[in-house]
Amino acid sequence: MHSFAVTENYVVVPEMPLRYSASRLLKGEPAPYYAFEWLPASGSYMHVMCRSTGKTVASVEVPPFMAIHYINAYEERGEDDGPAAAVIVDCCEHYGDPAIIETLALHRLRSFRDQDVLPDARVGRFRIPLDGSPFGELDTALDPEEHGRGIDMCSINPAYLGKRYRYAYACGARRPCNFPNTLTVGGATFGPRPKARTQFECNDKVFCRLGKPSSRRASSFGRRGAKTKAPKAKMKAGEEGRRPRH
Ligand SMILES: [Fe+2]
DSSP states (O other): OOOOOSSSEEEEEEEEEEEEEEEHHTTTBBTBBBBBBEGGOOOOOEEEEETTEEEEEEEEEOOOOOOEEEEEEEEOEEEEEEEEEEEEEEEOOOOOTHHHHHHHHHHHHHHTTTTTTOOOOEEEEEESSSOOOOOOOEEOSSOOOGTTTTTTEEEOGGTTTSOOOEEEEEEESSSOOSSSSSOOOOOEEEOOTOOOOOOTTTGOOOOEOOOOSSSSSHHHHHHHHOOOOOOHHHHHHTTTTSOOOO
């Protein structure tokens, strides 16, 4: 596990079928993916733990996935705002294909400049039921063409961590490319506008650690972010901003 997601009440621990190869490590031999093996038959799971008690409240099997970075997560409640019925987790997902690990190797980055060899990625959205159901779902939350079918190193306005949110910021792809190339390498850090009432207002100040947007399109993406599909009635910017913070 490289990263995980949190909501207001839960920690979500992902278990994708990219597993350490203990036997190769003991022998000092490289595994198919450095220290890892890709074993989809071993299953893919999401585990939900209560932040206050530490107890596991759900462990569900999900479709095979390959995700290194998680964007955000939140709890899904019914109309009566009762206990959470499910946890929603968004991530940068590579269509259940570990090829991205090799793609980002330095020698490949140097060898395939300007070639369109960056594997497709999407905003993967898990729905993890909390009613004891054994399976969770994985869908695409955003039209992948909006970010050039490449997305990673996502960030959000931290005021919305663990809550419903609308905008995500990331490195996207301007193809052809062999690397996410539209915002920056290393992700973005937010400087929220003082007294901002909405997520969009805070977007005016996004600081990139390395590099500059490589095109006008990239600049636009950086300022505006990627709008995720969401139930508009519940996710209007501004409405969320008035929710009490915990
Ligand atoms: Fe990372």
